[in-house]
Amino acid sequence: xxxxxxxxxxxxxxxxxxxxxxxxxxxxxxxxxxxxxxxxxxxxxxxxxxxxxxxxxxxxxxxxxxxxxxxxxxxxxxxxxxxxxxxxxxxxxxxxxxxxxxxxxxxxxxxxxxxxxxxxxxxxxxxxxxxxxxxxxxxxxxxxxxxxxxxxxxxxxxxxxxxxxxxxxxxxxxxxxxxxxxxxxxxxxxxx
Amino acid sequence: xxxxxxxxxxxxxxxxxxxxxxxxxxxxxxxxxxxxxxxxxxxxxxxxxxxxxxxxxxxxxxxxxxxxxxxxxxxxxxxxxxxxxxxxxxxxxxxxxxxxxxxxxxxxxxxxxxxxxxxxxxxxxxxxxxxxxxxxxxxxxxxxxxxxxxxxxxxxxxxxxxxxxxxxxxxxxxxxxxxxxxxxxxxxxxxxx
Numbered sequence: 001x002x003x004x005x006x007x008x009x010x011x012x013x014x015x016x017x018x019x020x021x022x023x024x025x026x027x028x029x030x031x032x033x034x035x036x037x038x039x040x041x042x043x044x045x046x047x048x049x050x051x052x053x054x055x056x057x058x059x060x061x062x063x064x065x066x067x068x069x070x071x072x073x074x075x076x077x078x079x080x081x082x083x084x085x086x087x088x089x090x091x092x093x094x095x096x097x098x099x100x101x102x103x104x105x106x107x108x109x110x111x112x113x114x115x116x117x118x119x120x121x122x123x124x125x126x127x128x129x130x131x132x133x134x135x136x137x138x139x140x141x142x143x144x145x146x147x148x149x150x151x152x153x154x155x156x157x158x159x160x161x162x163x164x165x166x167x168x169x170x171x172x173x174x175x176x177x178x179x180x181x182x183x184x185x186x187x188x189x190x191x192x
Numbered sequence: 193x194x195x196x197x198x199x200x201x202x203x204x205x206x207x208x209x210x211x212x213x214x215x216x217x218x219x220x221x222x223x224x225x226x227x228x229x230x231x232x233x234x235x236x237x238x239x240x241x242x243x244x245x246x247x248x249x250x251x252x253x254x255x256x257x258x259x260x261x262x263x264x265x266x267x268x269x270x271x272x273x274x275x276x277x278x279x280x281x282x283x284x285x286x287x288x289x290x291x292x293x294x295x296x297x298x299x300x301x302x303x304x305x306x307x308x309x310x311x312x313x314x315x316x317x318x319x320x321x322x323x324x325x326x327x328x329x330x331x332x333x334x335x336x337x338x339x340x341x342x343x344x345x346x347x348x349x350x351x352x353x354x355x356x357x358x359x360x361x362x363x364x365x366x367x368x369x370x371x372x373x374x375x376x377x378x379x380x381x382x383x384x385x
Contacts, residue, residue: 014312014313014316015309015312015313017308017312018304018305018308018309018312019305021278021281021304021305021308022301022305024278024281024282024285025285025289025297025301028282028285028286028289029289032286032289032290038282038286038289042282089278092214092275092278092279092282093278093279093281093282095214095279096214096218096228096232096278096279096280096282096283097282097283097286099214099215099218100218100221100228100283103218103219103222111215115212115214115215118211119208119209119211119212122207122208122211123204123205123208126203126204126207126208127204130203130204131201131204
C-alpha cells in the first residue's frame, strides 16, 4: 500500500465513511427485542444525528473567524459532515422499515406521508450542503464570514427533521395501537 | 429570497427524486417471492450495473459544461443505487436478527462494507480515471488494465448479490416450511358450509 501513498493522499480516511453504515445493524440489534424496536431506534438515531448536526452548525455561528469554513478545523468539518451522513443513512433504513410496515398494515396514507416527509428531509439536508447559510470571504488576515441567514437555517432545520420525526411518530403510534389491542382474543370461529 | 440561487434550488429539489424507487420497489415486493427484499436487491443490482455501464465513457466529455447521457446515468445510478442497497440491507438485517441468523447478519455486514469501500476507493484514487480513460496521465504504482477493472466491478457487486441470495434463500425456506405437528388452520366458514 505504500506505493499509493503519494498520489492518493486522502483515500484512507474516506474508507472510514462506509463504516458509518454499520450504525444500522447496531440500531437494529439494540431494538430487536421489541416489535417495532429497529424502526424506533433507527428513527431516533436519525433524529439525533440531525439535531447534533444542527447544534454544532449553530454553535459555529458564534465565531467570526474560521480557518476552514464554517468550522474551526478539518476534523470538525469531517465530524459535522459525518453526522449529517449518519442522519441520512439511518433515515433511509427507517424509511425502508416504516414503508414496509405501513404497507403490511394497509396504512396507505401513512406510507405516502412518510415518503413525502423523507423526501422533504433530504431536500433540507441537501439544502445545508448546497445553499450556504452564511457567506465567507478571504482577506489577507484570514477568512471572515457574514452573519448567518437565520430564516434559511430554520427552514432547512425544519425540513431535515420532518422525515425522522414522521417515521418515529409512526413507529410509536403503531406500537401504542398494538399494545392497546387485546392479544389473546381470537376471531370468532377460528380454531388453532 | 431564493431567486439568485434558483439553479441550486432546482438541484436541491431534483436530486432526492430518484429515491421514489424505494417505495415503488417495496410496493412491488408484495407480489414477488422473497418480498420487498428481492425487489430492492434486484433494483440495486441493476443500478450498480447502470453505474458501471455509464462509467465506460464518463471521463470522455461528450457535452462539455453540461450533462452527457453517461453523466446522467451515473448520477441516477448513484443517487438511486446506494439508497436502495441501504434499504435492502436494512430489511435483510431485520429479518436475519429476528430469525437469529447471526452468520448471515455478519456476512451481510461484511459484503456491504466491501462494496461500499470498493466504490469509495475507486472514486477517491486515480484508479477511476486511469482505468476508464486510456489517454489520462496515471501516477506510478497504478495498475491499469481490464483485469483490475474487473476486480473493482466484481467487488462492488458483492453486496447486492449477497442480498439477493439471502432474499431468495429465506423466501424459499419460508414457503417450504410446514405447520408444526398438531397445528391445524381451518377456514372461518367451514362449519357453516
